[in-house]
Amino acid sequence: AQSVTQLDSHVSVSEGTPVLLRCNYSSSYSPSLFWYVQHPNKGLQLLLKYTSAATLVKGINGFEAEFKKSETSFHLTKPSAHMSDAAEYFCVVSPSSNTGKLIFGQGTTLQVKP
């Protein structure tokens, strides 16, 4: 069975410091993995996605994530946090089946302090 676990429900950083949001997945096959961001009362915006190409994936707004098969992880990082990064972040896995269903992590709230 496929699953995804976001290890932190809440992360707080100071503006200008690095961001690390952790995600582990479980998959019987080689999955596609995504990170989405959601601002309050908004839909989800794609930050980046991994689809079995390069293991280090660069996304928008300076975010990147590294796919580590041996650790079944897909952690999201950013070198320097901005106030505008404060939002809810979801790690998502797309199984290899044709159903197209996405499996969502529980989300991580990122707080950025001035």
Next chain:
Amino acid sequence: GAVVSQHPSWVICKSGTSVKIECRSLDFQATTMFWYRQFPKQSLMLMATSNEGSKATYEQGVEKDKFLINHASLTLSTLTVTSAHPEDSSFYICSARDRRGLGYTFGSGTRLTVV
């Protein structure tokens, strides 16, 4: 890039009435659309999968007679909440899967409040 338009963005309705939410893919064709419900401070919960020209597939525990889904074309899916009750108040989000397999695009969501 791919854009999904969802409206209304918010709606307030009285108990017992029905509300329709539209989800349109503006610049691509979507063979499959997904409808999610999100409670405050929680993740997205898949309600149903909608395929163009066929009946929607509902997740376990979702009442298909209450949440009517229609996917009449490759660019439009609608969710109708029938006989709404206050417990149906929530944030509803749609997602469209590009038929070319290029990924998933989410709508901006609809905040439904039933009074």
